[in-house]
Structures are given as structure tokens and as C-alpha cells.
Amino acid sequence: MLIKADLHVHTTYSNDSLITPKDLVYYSKKRGLNACAVTDHNSLDGAYKIAKETDFLIIPGMEVSSADGHIVALNVHELIPRGLSAVETVERIHEAGGVAIACHPYVFFKGCLRGNVCGAFDAIEVINARAFPFKNSVKRAEEAAERLNLSRVAGTDAHYGPQIGYGYTEIEASEPTVEAIAKAIVDGHCSAHGQQVPIILNAQQQLLRLRRMVMKFSHRDS
Template identity: 50%
Template sequence: MNSLPLKIDLHVHTCYSWDSATTLKEVVVYAKKRGLDGVAITDHDSVKGALKLAKKRNFLIIPGIEVSTKRGHVLALNVTIPIPPKLSPFETIQTIHDVGGIAVAAHPTTVYKGGLRRQITSNFDAIEVINSSSFPFFLSTCLGRRLAVRLNLPQTAGSDSHYPSDIGTAYTIIDANSEVDEVIQAIKRGATVPFGKPIPWKARFRNAVST
């Protein structure tokens, strides 16, 4: 069976996150504009926007959530119910697995977002080695890659965009057919290549003054 590599931004916020203004319609418009084949919607502690958009079925949407654990953020992909916040990273991973999702360590090595750092173990299914909102970007990316290699875990990338124009600044090339389950399986077996750059400073400033 032939599968085409897909270009997917695995970390996108919508207005269902308290800190994002992107509407569901804008997600699809901008994702297509950036040449993406799909996005994972990973709002902070909410799956509402993800489920609403996934129902429309006119674009590949991986339903997810960004869980605030006791010690940093964890991306849960392929989940349709909220994962409770404030559990330990280990308990969070267990809960994600119990409901059929995969757990990705979000921006694990960034300085200002409260990265998971030493909480990362091989219990995770993948590590987000490129996050366009991470600071300092190049150092975080380099440390993230090193961590993934050391733990022998698949590598992903996502923009962590909170504004429509930032969607697709980072993306993961995934060797899979355009189905949620197939994408998830491909991530698990490491059929992924992360790409991306930082969100420009101008945009960060704009984001900071408008929130």
C-alpha cells in the first residue's frame, strides 16, 4: 500500500484555549494556505474546539489537548475527552494511554514555558523537539533532539501557534495515509521528521501586546 508523506502541524491552539484568538475557520484556511495536510488541535485543558472541528471532516484534524501537569505540559494526541490537569507527568501519560491516545512531551527543554526537563522518560510516545514558540529556539531544539536520541523516542514538531498566521511555522512530515489512526501509529513507530523555525520576534511582540 502506498502512503504519501503528510505535512502536519502537531501543536495548534484555537480560541477554545484561554490564550488564543484563532477561530476554527481560520485554522483550516491558514493551514491550507501553508500547504499543510492536517493539524492537531491541542488547546489548553480543553478538547471542545478540536472535537467541533474534527466533526466537519473537510480537513485532517487530529483531536488533542495540551495538559497542564504538575511539572510541565504534555500533548495528548487522539483523545476525545479532557485529561485532568495537575496530575504528575507519569499519571498523565497513563491516563492518556488508558483513553487510547499518545503522549508527547511538549517543549520539554524550553526555558520560559516550564518545560518538563528531567520528567522526560521513555514512557512518553514521542518528544516535541521543535516548537516554534520555544525560547531560546535553537538551544531548545538542539537539547530536545539530543533527549529524543538518548531515549530513542520519535521526534515531532509543532508551531504552538496562538495566532492564525503562525500556523505551520513548524510541522512534522509523517509517513502515513490521511487517517487519524494511521497518523498516530506512524508517530508511535517513529515515521516522522520534524521541521520548523521560530515565530519571528515581530509576531511575538504583536502577540504579547494583544493578549
């Protein structure tokens, strides 16, 4: 069956995201997705908790800060430590039964893998809907996927509910389970789709974040 999933979403379990578990399910459904990955920064707690609390198909994962750049790990059953090299991180992800994805490998940001993308990965996030510069990073990631013969996936890197689903992966899985989805991605039975998140949604996210910070401070002082 065809699964349509955003494979890169942060929830409030990442300090920098506004997406509550409720938002995650609401916006995923609204955007016509039938699954969504939870990939909080260096944390797995939220992913498994959210998966337990909803009937919606959640793909538990995390975004690992490796020494060489960010790596998305899907379907891992234990926390992957941060700070290891990219190759070591991919090994740990595989030992933990997971799928290793080189996320936003070519964006203008120090946390990206660039030259450390290699054949050890299972997939490349060729579309990251919040990548900057968007077109160039998609093009370079496509070229790397071609050269290394890796599966192509997409995700939004959403930190605000309405951003969910701008990047999504179509996965031809044998059944609607996390295991079947993970296997299909590794086997290359998937394709990357989507478009850049509209600037207005990124601006709204920043404003809401700012407001939240101000509210936190004012509560602390009162």
C-alpha cells in the first residue's frame, strides 16, 4: 500500500519546536498524510510516547547531532549518542535496527553533512522543505543520491504545525507498519515529493516562538 509520510518533524519535545502531539496528528491528517515521523533533536522520548497515545501511524525517530552534521534515525529502539562521527553514527543506527538518513546535507548551516554523505547511509533527504537555498540543496542532494545509489526521501523539518506535509515521502510498503515502512525505504521503494515551505509560515513560526519566550520571561519575573 502507498504510505504518504512527512519523515522529518520536530515536536515540543525538541526545545525549538511549537508542534504539540495534538498538532502533529491534526496537521498530518489535514495535509492528507497517512503517517508521520517524529524526529526530535537527540531525544526519543516524545516519539514513542506520541506513538502510544494515538491511532495515527507514527514512525518513531530522532535527529542525531553527529560530529559531522545532523542525521535522522528512524525506527531506532534506543537513543543514539550525539558527537560521534557520521560513519560511527550510521553504524549505531543500524545496530539499533534503524534507518539512517542524511538530512538536509547541503544547506547553509554548520550542522549539515556535506562531504560526509557516503554509501553507508540508507537514504538521503533530497527534499527538506525548509532548506536554504532550496533549489540548490535539492539539486545537490539529488546528485549525491544518484552517485551513491541511495534511496530518496523527503521531509519538512517542521517546527510549526502548518508547515507539516510540505515535504513528504511516498513509500510503497507491504503493510501500514513502521517495520514495513523502514524496510521499504531501505529497499528504495520510495520517492521524494514536495515544495518549499512558504516564507509566511516560517515568519509566523518565529513570531510565535518569540512570543512564547517573552511570556516565559514575564512569568518568571512576576
